[in-house]
Amino acid sequence: MASSTFLHSYSLLLLIILPFLPSVFSATSSNCSANSIHLNSTLVTNHTWNSPSGLFAFGFQNVLSNKEFMSVLAVWFPKDPHRTIVWYAKYKQTSDLGTMHAVSSMQKSLAFPSDSTVKLTNKGIVLYDQNGQEMWHRPKNNSIALVRCASMLDSGNFVLLDETGKHVWESFEEPTDTFLPGQILAKPKSFRARHSNTSFYDGSFELAWQSDYNFVLYYSPQSSVTREAYWATQTNSYDESLLVFNESGHMYIKRSNTGKVIREVLYGGSEEFLYMARIDPDGLFRLYRHRKDDDTIADSCSSGWWSVVDRYPKDICLSITMQTGNAICGYNSYCITINGNPSCECPDIFSSFDHDNNLKTCRPDFPLPSCNKDGWEQNKDLVDFKEYQNLDWPLSDYDKLVGTAMDKDMCRQKCLEDCFCAVAIYGEGQCWKKKYPLSNGRKHPNVTRIALVKIPKTGLNKDGTGSLGNGREQSTIVLVISILLGSSVFLNVILLVALFAAFYIFYHKKLLNSPNLSAATIRYYTYKELEEATTGFKQMLGRGAFGTVYKGVLKSDTSRYVAVKRLDKVVQEGEKEFKTEVSVIGQTHHRNLVRLLGYCDEEEHRLLVYEYMNNGSLACFLFGISRPHWNQRVQIALGIARGLTYLHEECSTQIIHCDIKPQNILLDELFTPRIADFGLAKLLLAEQSKATKTGLRGTVGYFAPEWFRKASITTKVDVYSFGVVLLEIICCKSSVSFAMASEEETLIDWAYRCYSQGKVAKLVENDEEAKKDIKRVEKHVMVAIWCIQEDPSLRPSMKKVTQMLEGVTTVSLPPRPAIFSSSSFETSFTL
Numbered sequence: 079m080a081s082s083t084f085l086h087s088y089s090l091l092l093l094i095i096l097p098f099l100p101s102v103f104s105a106t107s108s109n110c111s112a113n114s115i116h117l118n119s120t121l122v123t124n125h126t127w128n129s130p131s132g133l134f135a136f137g138f139q140n141v142l143s144n145k146e147f148m149s150v151l152a153v154w155f156p157k158d159p160h161r162t163i164v165w166y167a168k169y170k171q172t173s174d175l176g177t178m179h180a181v182s183s184m185q186k187s188l189a190f191p192s193d194s195t196v197k198l199t200n201k202g203i204v205l206y207d208q209n210g211q212e213m214w215h216r217p218k219n220n221s222i223a224l225v226r227c228a229s230m231l232d233s234g235n236f237v238l239l240d241e242t243g244k245h246v247w248e249s250f251e252e253p254t255d256t257f258l259p260g261q262i263l264a265k266p267k268s269f270r271a272r273h274s275n276t277s278f279y280d281g282s283f284e285l286a287w288q289s290d291y292n293f294v295l296y297y298s299p300q301s302s303v304t305r306e307a308y309w310a311t312q313t314n315s316y317d318e319s320l321l322v323f324n325e326s327g328h329m330y331i332k333r334s335n336t337g338k339v340i341r342e343v344l345y346g347g348s349e350e351f352l353y354m355a356r357i358d359p360d361g362l363f364r365l366y367r368h369r370k371d372d373d374t375i376a377d378s379c380s381s382g383w384w385s386v387v388d389r390y391p392k393d394i395c396l397s398i399t400m401q402t403g404n405a406i407c408g409y410n411s412y413c414i415t416i417n418g419n420p421s422c423e424c425p426d427i428f429s430s431f432d433h434d435n436n437l438k439t440c441r442p443d444f445p446l447p448s449c450n451k452d453g454w455e456q457n458k459d460l461v462d463f464k465e466y467q468n469l470d471w472p473l474s475d476y477d478k479l480v481g482t483a484m485d486k487d488m489c490r491q492k493c494l495e496d497c498f499c500a501v502a503i504y505g506e507g508q509c510w511k512k513k514y515p516l517s518n519g520r521k522h523p524n525v526t527r528i529a530l531v532k533i534p535k536t537g538l539n540k541d542g543t544g545s546l547g548n549g550r551e552q553s554t555i556v557l558v559i560s561i562l563l564g565s566s567v568f569l570n571v572i573l574l575v576a577l578f579a580a581f582y583i584f585y586h587k588k589l590l591n592s593p594n595l596s597a598a599t600i601r602y603y604t605y606k607e608l609e610e611a612t613t614g615f616k617q618m619l620g621r622g623a624f625g626t627v628y629k630g631v632l633k634s635d636t637s638r639y640v641a642v643k644r645l646d647k648v649v650q651e652g653e654k655e656f657k658t659e660v661s662v663i664g665q666t667h668h669r670n671l672v673r674l675l676g677y678c679d680e681e682e683h684r685l686l687v688y689e690y691m692n693n694g695s696l697a698c699f700l701f702g703i704s705r706p707h708w709n710q711r712v713q714i715a716l717g718i719a720r721g722l723t724y725l726h727e728e729c730s731t732q733i734i735h736c737d738i739k740p741q742n743i744l745l746d747e748l749f750t751p752r753i754a755d756f757g758l759a760k761l762l763l764a765e766q767s768k769a770t771k772t773g774l775r776g777t778v779g780y781f782a783p784e785w786f787r788k789a790s791i792t793t794k795v796d797v798y799s800f801g802v803v804l805l806e807i808i809c810c811k812s813s814v815s816f817a818m819a820s821e822e823e824t825l826i827d828w829a830y831r832c833y834s835q836g837k838v839a840k841l842v843e844n845d846e847e848a849k850k851d852i853k854r855v856e857k858h859v860m861v862a863i864w865c866i867q868e869d870p871s872l873r874p875s876m877k878k879v880t881q882m883l884e885g886v887t888t889v890s891l892p893p894r895p896a897i898f899s900s901s902s903f904e905t906s907f908t909l
């Protein structure tokens with residue numbers, strides 16, 4: 079019944095908006111055609127039903143969730159390396175059979191058994207488990223046979239059609255968390271975020287119509303009866319409205335009767351892009367886009383296919399304050415928005431500990447003030463306060479002090495005198511006293527508060543009494559040291575010599591025992607192990623010059639993800655060559671390099687297992703929608719320079735990277751740059767240089783001129799590429815896109831022109847932070863110009879570059895790079 083009234087109102091609705099939305103109209107009246115899925119068709123796990131242009135796929139997708147693969151019936155973008163899911167069947171919430179399958183956890187309820195099948199019958203689409211038991215079907219009322227065919231449309235709508243071409247059911251009528259152009263959201267429909275990127279059960283955030291037609295973002299966890307609004311369109315003075323999303327990425331609210339646009343919600347730009355809007359697991363409603371004509375897959379780029387155009391709310395950390403409990407971050411932690419994304423942090427004298435519900439919770443590294451007679455806070459001389467600017471934990475105070483005389487020192491004094499007071503918050507003549515646990519933590523320049531955290535003066539974590547973590551290990555170390563100190567010097571010397579000897583023998587034995595590779599550093603994996611770790615190479619992270627990278631979890635260490643790189647272009651040099659290279663890579667240890675954990679060279683398979691990097695590639699970070707801070711960029715440039723210096727000069731075998739570019743520089747959870755793909759060049763040199771010569775036009779790209787000549791390849795090719803990357807870091811512009819947009823000038827030409835005309839500020843237009851630091855910008859540009867000298871011998875070594883960036887050595891005036899002799903340079907230069 080529900081579905082039939084829906085159909086009715088939907089068609090009514092279509093009549094109203096028909097003149098405005100021709101695409102929706104044409105979609106609804108399509109009849110069964112050659113592209114349609116015919117009755118009795120079945121879909122098994124490894125097949126999909128694709129839309130005519132191949133933009134969307136319908137089928138089962140295996141998703142790595144909590145280190146387990148789950149099967150989800152979904153609609154996704156098959157061209158996107160992340161196969162971004164835009165719709166999924168909510169089995170438990172909507173299935174009539176849901177209650178029959180009492181499942182232990184919600185998690186399981188959305189995953190179908192891996193050998194389920196989907197069948198299209200004249201009563202609709204039905205999902206059966208391996209025993210032929212019906213688990214889910216649409217339309218919900220399948221007592222009448224009217225389905226003629228099904229179709230995965232190019233709009234992303236999966237539809238069931240009757241013989242007149244009318245939609246009996248469509249996936250657009252059951253929104254999940256993603257809004258696609260052409261889709262319309264009418265009351266009472268809503269979007270709900272999933273629990274996490276890969277867990278498809280309902281999360282805590284919802285985007286819905288209020289009864290008064292205000293369109294609102296809510297924090298509404300399953301466990302709570304109330305919901306907390308944290309953003310709204312304020313359209314409540316109008317009635318009967320619809321949320322519309324069109325092909326040029328415009329999302330707006332309009333009145334259903336007149337069609338009048340009441341409010342623009344999000345604004346994409348143009349029809350050159352594909353769009354989607356999604357309420358993400360972190361509570362933000364984001365508009366994403368991807369350039370339509372760009373089918374290239376960004377290498378190892380975690381968010382490269384889609385870029386964020388806009389988001390609501392602008393700062394979620396400041397938008398939600400819960401009366402009880404927390405929404406974004408857990409107890410004692412605080413929320414901070416970095417590059418538009420919320421992040422939960424612990425104050426530096428707190429550590430995070432195991433968190434459930436996705437909320438990061440922090441615990442002090444010192445015993446809590448207890449108000450006991452023997453508590454450390456009783457002796458006022460031993461009490462200290464740690465101060466944090468712009469930090470607040472609102473609402474959890476038990477006492478508030480106001481007064482004309484109230485200042486920071488008095489606030490601190492009041493807290494000192496009160497043994498219950500764990501933290502005092504001071505701001506604008508007011509003082510709040512708080513106890514643990516602290517909630518709703520937030521840090522932002524607009525938070526004009528100072529947090530004063532009461533701590534023991536005697537140092538943190540010394541007084542093992544507080545049941546705090548690693549007290550025992552520490553006391554062991556203290557014990558050993560005190561024994562050493564206590565005994566005579568002579569004894570110590572003997573002890574140390576013995577220790578070194580033992581270590582030396584042990585170490586050598588280990589090296590001798592392992593055939594080729596040092597077993598201590600990297601492990602050998604069988605192909606089967608890696609196939610299992612990645613569950614059959616299902617979740618692709620990216621595709622690069624050397625092969626495809628997959629995400630996985632090793633059986634031996636399920637606590638972290640790994641990236642498994644399958645080399646598909648390795649020159650068949652035989653086992654020995656590969657092992658030698660792998661052992662060279664395995665011996666590198668530097669904080670700016672991605673660690674190799676293991677490898678596999680079974681039969682024709684060549685695989686490498688690396689650490690997994692959380693924050694994707696520098697390319698995504700740099701050329702994404704929100705520009706990283708200038709200081710962060712400076713640190714990243716320095717990190718890359720240090721990593722390269724290590725490869726060139728400091729590791730046991732010199733490694734020339736040969737392919738330095740932002741796609742090959744990954745960022746770990748702290749945004750430390752980590753160089754990837756080093757040491758592979760030798761294995762792939764033949765293939766690589768061929769690709770270089772054919773794939774590049776003129777001076778575009780990161781390749782030094784000597785690649786195109788019969789010159790020898792030295793470490794200076796990396797210096798050149800680094801120079802190009804450094805310019806990109808300074809300008810936040812991709813040299814490749816720059817070349818595509820401009821016929822005559824490359825990024826290098828432009829940068830040198832601005833520099834030589836004394837207009838360095840033009841390179842960092844709209845970047846106030848960098849402009850305020852223009853001397854340093856200029857220094858970086860000069861270093862970059864030194865690196866891109868055509869004559870390799872003029873280019874400094876990476877060590878010198880590092881020193882220049884560190885400020886240890888001064889940077890002299892760079893000569894003109896003289897790269898302009900190539901054909902791409904003809905005009906526009908007068909010097």
Ligand SMILES: *[C@@H]1O[C@H](CO)[C@@H](O)[C@H](O)[C@H]1NC(C)=O
Nearest residue numbers: 079080081082219220221222
């Ligand atoms: C399903 O549709 C049929 C025919 O329209 C109707 O008679 C029946 O009541 C509906 N059943 C439910 C559960 O809505």
Ligand SMILES: *[C@@H]1O[C@H](CO)[C@@H](O)[C@H](O)[C@H]1NC(C)=O
Nearest residue numbers: 116117118119198199200226
């Ligand atoms: C589908 O299968 C049913 C039962 O097996 C059969 O009666 C029907 O003719 C089939 N329909 C088509 C279009 O093949």
Ligand SMILES: *[C@@H]1O[C@H](CO)[C@@H](O)[C@H](O)[C@H]1NC(C)=O
Nearest residue numbers: 121122123124125126192193
């Ligand atoms: C799909 O799975 C079936 C069996 O489940 C198998 O026979 C078939 O080869 C598989 N197809 C592909 C393309 O993997």
Ligand SMILES: *[C@@H]1O[C@H](CO)[C@@H](O)[C@H](O)[C@H]1NC(C)=O
Nearest residue numbers: 106107108109110241242243
């Ligand atoms: C769909 O097919 C039916 C019957 O074959 C026909 O009457 C109708 O006009 C068709 N509709 C469209 C839009 O082609």
Ligand SMILES: *[C@@H]1O[C@H](CO)[C@@H](O)[C@H](O)[C@H]1NC(C)=O
Nearest residue numbers: 160274275380381384692693
């Ligand atoms: C979820 O995916 C987005 C991009 O799609 C990414 O930025 C984010 O870090 C992911 N979150 C987690 C917890 O993996």
Ligand SMILES: *[C@@H]1O[C@H](CO)[C@@H](O)[C@H](O)[C@H]1NC(C)=O
Nearest residue numbers: 324325326327328330339349
């Ligand atoms: C989408 O909506 C905007 C604003 O109403 C309009 O300017 C634009 O032309 C529309 N685009 C399409 C493809 O309908």
Ligand SMILES: *[C@@H]1O[C@H](CO)[C@@H](O)[C@H](O)[C@H]1NC(C)=O
Nearest residue numbers: 392393394396522523524525
């Ligand atoms: C911070 O304060 C400024 C000035 O009052 C305001 O313009 C800005 O929107 C505020 N930022 C946030 C995230 O609230």
